[in-house]
Amino acid sequence: MTFQNMSILTDVTRCIGCDKCVEACRDANDLPPDKPWRWQRNITDLSTSRWTTIERVESDAGDRFARRHCRHCLEPACVEACIVGALQKTPEGPVIYDRDICIGCRYCMIACPFEIPRYSWEDRVPYVQKCDLCYQRVKDEGKLPACVEACPTEATIFGEREDLLKEARRRLATEPGKYIQRIWGEREVGGTSVLHISDVELELTDLETAVRDETPMPERTFKVLHHMPTVFVQMAVVMGGIYWVIERREKLAAERAAQAGEEQGSASPDQEEADADAVDSGTTNGPKGS
Amino acid sequence: MNVRTLKTILWFLLGAGLTLIVLRIIHGPGSVVALTDLMPWGLWKGGGVVALVPIGGAGFTLAAFVSVFHWKRYKPLYLGAVLLGLMAYSSVGAGLTFDIGIWWRIIFPIWHWQFHSTLFEISWCIMLYLCVLTVEFSHTVLERFDFHRAARLLDKFGIVVVIAGICLSTLHQSSLGTLFLATPFRLHPLWHTDLLPFLFFVTSIGLGCLTISWVGILVHRLYRAEPPMDAISGLARIAAYVLGFYVVVRFAGIIATGKSGLLFVPSWDTANFWLEILLSAAIPVALLANQRFRGSPAAMFWIASSGILGVSLNRINVAGLATVSTTHQFYLPAWTEWTVTFGILAGAALVFLFCVENFNVFEKIDSGRLDDVYTPRKVDHGDWRTIFFQNPQADARIYSVALVLAVGVALILVPREAIFGLQPEATPAQGPRIVEISNSEVPAAVGVNFTVPSVGQEHNGGPETLLALMIDGNRDGDYVLFDHEKHVSKQGGGDDSCVRCHHMQKPYEKVSECTGCHSDMYLAVDIFDHGTHVEHKNGNDGCIECHTDPAADKLRETAKACRECHETMRPEGTRVDIVEAQQTSMAPGYMDAMHGACIGCHEEEMAAREETNGELAADLTLCTHCHRDLPRLEDDVWKARL
Numbered sequence A: 001m002t003f004q005n006m007s008i009l010t011d012v013t014r015c016i017g018c019d020k021c022v023e024a025c026r027d028a029n030d031l032p033p034d035k036p037w038r039w040q041r042n043i044t045d046l047s048t049s050r051w052t053t054i055e056r057v058e059s060d061a062g063d064r065f066a067r068r069h070c071r072h073c074l075e076p077a078c079v080e081a082c083i084v085g086a087l088q089k090t091p092e093g094p095v096i097y098d099r100d101i102c103i104g105c106r107y108c109m110i111a112c113p114f115e116i117p118r119y120s121w122e123d124r125v126p127y128v129q130k131c132d133l134c135y136q137r138v139k140d141e142g143k144l145p146a147c148v149e150a151c152p153t154e155a156t157i158f159g160e161r162e163d164l165l166k167e168a169r170r171r172l173a174t175e176p177g178k179y180i181q182r183i184w185g186e187r188e189v190g191g192t193s194v195l196h197i198s199d200v201e202l203e204l205t206d207l208e209t210a211v212r213d214e215t216p217m218p219e220r221t222f223k224v225l226h227h228m229p230t231v232f233v234q235m236a237v238v239m240g241g242i243y244w245v246i247e248r249r250e251k252l253a254a255e256r257a258a259q260a261g262e263e264q265g266s267a268s269p270d271q272e273e274a275d276a277d278a279v280d281s282g283t284t285n286g287p288k289g290s
Numbered sequence B: 001m002n003v004r005t006l007k008t009i010l011w012f013l014l015g016a017g018l019t020l021i022v023l024r025i026i027h028g029p030g031s032v033v034a035l036t037d038l039m040p041w042g043l044w045k046g047g048g049v050v051a052l053v054p055i056g057g058a059g060f061t062l063a064a065f066v067s068v069f070h071w072k073r074y075k076p077l078y079l080g081a082v083l084l085g086l087m088a089y090s091s092v093g094a095g096l097t098f099d100i101g102i103w104w105r106i107i108f109p110i111w112h113w114q115f116h117s118t119l120f121e122i123s124w125c126i127m128l129y130l131c132v133l134t135v136e137f138s139h140t141v142l143e144r145f146d147f148h149r150a151a152r153l154l155d156k157f158g159i160v161v162v163i164a165g166i167c168l169s170t171l172h173q174s175s176l177g178t179l180f181l182a183t184p185f186r187l188h189p190l191w192h193t194d195l196l197p198f199l200f201f202v203t204s205i206g207l208g209c210l211t212i213s214w215v216g217i218l219v220h221r222l223y224r225a226e227p228p229m230d231a232i233s234g235l236a237r238i239a240a241y242v243l244g245f246y247v248v249v250r251f252a253g254i255i256a257t258g259k260s261g262l263l264f265v266p267s268w269d270t271a272n273f274w275l276e277i278l279l280s281a282a283i284p285v286a287l288l289a290n291q292r293f294r295g296s297p298a299a300m301f302w303i304a305s306s307g308i309l310g311v312s313l314n315r316i317n318v319a320g321l322a323t324v325s326t327t328h329q330f331y332l333p334a335w336t337e338w339t340v341t342f343g344i345l346a347g348a349a350l351v352f353l354f355c356v357e358n359f360n361v362f363e364k365i366d367s368g369r370l371d372d373v374y375t376p377r378k379v380d381h382g383d384w385r386t387i388f389f390q391n392p393q394a395d396a397r398i399y400s401v402a403l404v405l406a407v408g409v410a411l412i413l414v415p416r417e418a419i420f421g422l423q424p425e426a427t428p429a430q431g432p433r434i435v436e437i438s439n440s441e442v443p444a445a446v447g448v449n450f451t452v453p454s455v456g457q458e459h460n461g462g463p464e465t466l467l468a469l470m471i472d473g474n475r476d477g478d479y480v481l482f483d484h485e486k487h488v489s490k491q492g493g494g495d496d497s498c499v500r501c502h503h504m505q506k507p508y509e510k511v512s513e514c515t516g517c518h519s520d521m522y523l524a525v526d527i528f529d530h531g532t533h534v535e536h537k538n539g540n541d542g543c544i545e546c547h548t549d550p551a552a553d554k555l556r557e558t559a560k561a562c563r564e565c566h567e568t569m570r571p572e573g574t575r576v577d578i579v580e581a582q583q584t585s586m587a588p589g590y591m592d593a594m595h596g597a598c599i600g601c602h603e604e605e606m607a608a609r610e611e612t613n614g615e616l617a618a619d620l621t622l623c624t625h626c627h628r629d630l631p632r633l634e635d636d637v638w639k640a641r642l
Helices: A020-029 A079-081 A107-111 A135-141 A145-148 A162-174 A217-225 A228-264 A269-275 B002-027 B043-050 B058-067 B072-099 B103-112 B118-145 B148-182 B196-221 B231-255 B262-265 B270-288 B291-295 B297-319 B322-325 B335-358 B369-376 B384-390 B396-413 B416-420 B484-490 B495-501 B530-536 B539-546 B590-616
Strands: A008-011 A053-057 A064-068 A087-089 A095-097 A156-160 A194-197 B433-441 B448-451 B467-473 B481-482
Touching: A020 B148, A079 A087, A079 A217, A079 B148, A095 B448, A107 B148, A107 B297, A107 B530, A145 A156, A156 A269, A162 A194, A194 A228, A194 B530, A217 B118, A228 B262, A269 B058, B002 B072, B002 B335, B002 B416, B043 B072, B043 B148, B043 B297, B043 B335, B058 B072, B058 B118, B058 B148, B072 B103, B072 B118, B072 B196, B072 B396, B103 B118, B103 B322, B118 B148, B148 B196, B196 B231, B196 B270, B231 B262, B231 B270, B231 B291, B231 B297, B262 B270, B262 B297, B270 B291, B270 B297, B270 B322, B297 B322, B416 B467, B416 B590, B433 B530, B467 B484, B484 B495, B530 B539
Parallel strands: A008 A194
Antiparallel strands: A008 A156, A053 A064, A087 A095, B433 B448, B433 B467, B467 B481
């Protein structure tokens, strides 16, 4: 199947928190059972054994369930950050991971604004793990992502991003009193492929600060990084220039001193110091390399 | 301090560090670090890379001063700075190799290119700059071994290499700041600013001046030579200007972006910020303005210490410490992490001292000075201590002992997981507590509705109160209230009903409680006691009684099933489904056991109800049917009861 932008829309009002998606994901990706490792705050947190999880959102209107997994950003920070290009944004939309070249620097985990990538600290040869939107399964086998297929209430649906945005807007418009008029993932950090609509406020992160900013993450670093070749050349020119000027001055000073020495028998210290005013310390005995 | 004492300590640290590095290679980084998914960069990255690179900034700073600007006043410290840079960057390389998850892939960036990655740029700059530093230092080494022609050849390209080094340093010193532009949601706003690359670059120059002064004073003192105070006081003046400029730009940035309010919010982060400013800029700038301090080795040593601590704190803050308020991960590096870091630094320091002693790094530390420091005292053959400590091989002996001792000490002290690999944490499961609650029975559509009566209302003995089991295996306050009486009656009442759920019994028990076997909340537990069985069956003679096939490997799977002897262990009529073939006497975790016991039954019951009640049936299979929104244990209603 061909896709422009594989996406998932989760309607928090429909989720009953049954964990069927979590189990389906575990089966589809051969993930191990959850275990209480040292680094986990809760056993139900996102982890290497849970690429998706259901988080309970407490609100005045009662508890809700929000499913969290990789958001498959349109402009992903992790892909930009990855030192060797182990994380890639596919043309069909999902952000996928190549474990054969990952070196384990964990910059993706630092850069991800939603705190999604997890690390298999328990392994001797650890890897980064996260949802890949069942990329191979959808593309090659023509199936739905495992989580979507397993959802008993159609709380989470799969499709093209444009279609899902339309569907989300339709739901928001049909029941304006029920929903908060906002599509999570529509514009944050340049937009994400995983969208949420809800009747309570969502955080969808482990951090204190929920992501509201719309600046795409790659812009933040590349706006500086792309100047680097220029900076390199500029610095080289400036340093080379300074070196050349000072070197020439010293050479001329030495020649003049030698000339004066020939004429007067000895060089005048006053003259020498005036010539070498760019030089911090007094004596200049001809050119000297590093 | 004595050179010998210092070197002994360094060899000890190196030995401990190497031991931990070997263990880290065997069991992966997870076994020796205290990092978490939300705090994936710790001491090895924040301290060993982000903070150590600017310390190596001395190399390019002095190279610019001496080779490009021809400020010959700093020449006495130039080679020392290059060597310091070389050692700092080598430590960065070593530290990074063992920090990354798959250490042998440290060279992957050489051929897997990703031009958009800041880390990619930094890794290339550091690799190339290490080559530059090696070339810059090799001149002295070549001279020392009388390769004068090669040394002169290097001189020809000297300035090109030096300028390349300065450019590379400009790039990666600033790019270390660029790295953290990507973390606006993690990093505290007092640190996260678009100026980060510029601030990192500026401070690396100031810090470069201070570190080489610090090392210069320390090393000269160590070898009882006079430090080159003329050069040091000059560097101190430059450092004061640079750090003064830095602090002005930093505050200007904070004020211009409207964050000045944050400067005075009473919080941990604000205190941290002011401490950092105090150490990195306020103290050095204020004190270095005084010429008397600049000229005094002791004063310079302490002022430089403050600056180095302060700027390092800045790097550590940006790399992790100032993200604690958003990540809530109170990461403290494990002692094993410290040991590796100190081990690598100790190794670098030993190489540094070796070079100082054997190459012409500092003019005043020459062979005459070394003879003075190392003079072997006279050996008194009546005293074993002088035989051991004073003879010509004594140094090598002492260092070897320190190294071996360190390996032993490290192996004794390392945590279990560093030797045996990581294990999930045990969570002992505890049995349910009996609580009195009120029960308002409403039609089947809603099910049984538990409420917790207010404290004054209890013990009224009315028909609406009942005793229930509060199931909360890990005592985390997330409990399920279980109406035991009702479930007994559902199973037909009477003694036969027990075994429907209590599916296995320990020897001599009629009904064993769940936590007897399912004793861990999440992990499967081995409930078979091999030792007791061996004892009962008269030692080795008895093997054949369970391991019935002498030809087969003696495994759980090939042994006789427990039930063949323990006939009463598994009562008839139990609902809990145990596949005999897979019975390996491993009891699943408490949570899995509970879910397994309840959900299957609820699903059956649900199917039956749907047939009779149709749409009206309350969904027994929903999580929320049992895991209800009930008062938390901290609430007053429970406080008085439990």
